[in-house]
Each structure stands twice: as C-alpha cells, then as structure tokens.
Amino acid sequence: MFGKWGKLGLFAGGVLFGTAGIRILSSKDAKKVYTHTTAAALRCKEQLMQTVTTVRENAGDILADAKEINEQRASAEAAAVIEDSAAEADSTAEAE
Numbered sequence: 077m078f079g080k081w082g083k084l085g086l087f088a089g090g091v092l093f094g095t096a097g098i099r100i101l102s103s104k105d106a107k108k109v110y111t112h113t114t115a116a117a118l119r120c121k122e123q124l125m126q127t128v129t130t131v132r133e134n135a136g137d138i139l140a141d142a143k144e145i146n147e148q149r150a151s152a153e154a155a156a157v158i159e160d161s162a163a164e165a166d167s168t169a170e171a172e
Contacts, residue, residue: 100106
C-alpha cells in the first residue's frame with residue numbers, strides 16, 4: 077500500500093516522534109510534574125493510613141463494648157435463672 081518509501085517514511089516519523097517524546101518526558105518541566113504528582117500520591121497515602129488507623133481503633137472499641145454488653149446480658153440472664161430457681165423452690169416448699 078505505502079511502498080518502500082512510505083514504510084521508510086513511517087519508520088523515520090516514528091523514530092522522530094519517539095525521540096521527541098523521550099526529550100519531553102525527561103525535560104525539567106516534566107520532572108516537576110512527576111515530583112508534584114509523587115508528592116500528592118504520598119500525601120494521599122499518609123491520609124489513607126491515618127484513616128485506616130482510626131477505623132482500626134474504632135473497630136477495637138466497638139468490639140470491646142460489644143463483649144462488655146454480652147457479658148452484662150449473660151450475667152443478667154444467669155441472675156434471672158437463679159431467681160426463677162429460688163422462686164420455684166419457695167413455691168414447692170410452701171406447697172408441701
């Protein structure tokens with residue numbers, strides 16, 4: 077389709093474009109962009125780690141509170157069983 081000279085022209089254009097791209101990507105302005113982008117990513121990472129730490133602390137507090145609630149409920153249920161047993165014993169003793 078392109079012929080010999082067309083293919084050679086496309087190859088030369090690609091080399092030229094690639095060389096220009098490398099020069100643009102390695103320029104001082106590009107380096108500033110990379111530096112600012114990396115700094116922003118590091119700030120984002122730091123913020124994310126603070127959020128994760130806060131969530132972990134809250135999860136630990138929630139777990140401790142839930143365990144305490146379950147212990148209180150179990151104690152209350154055990155006390156209710158003891159009261160029921162005592163009431164049954166009293167009613168049995170009165171019936172005799």
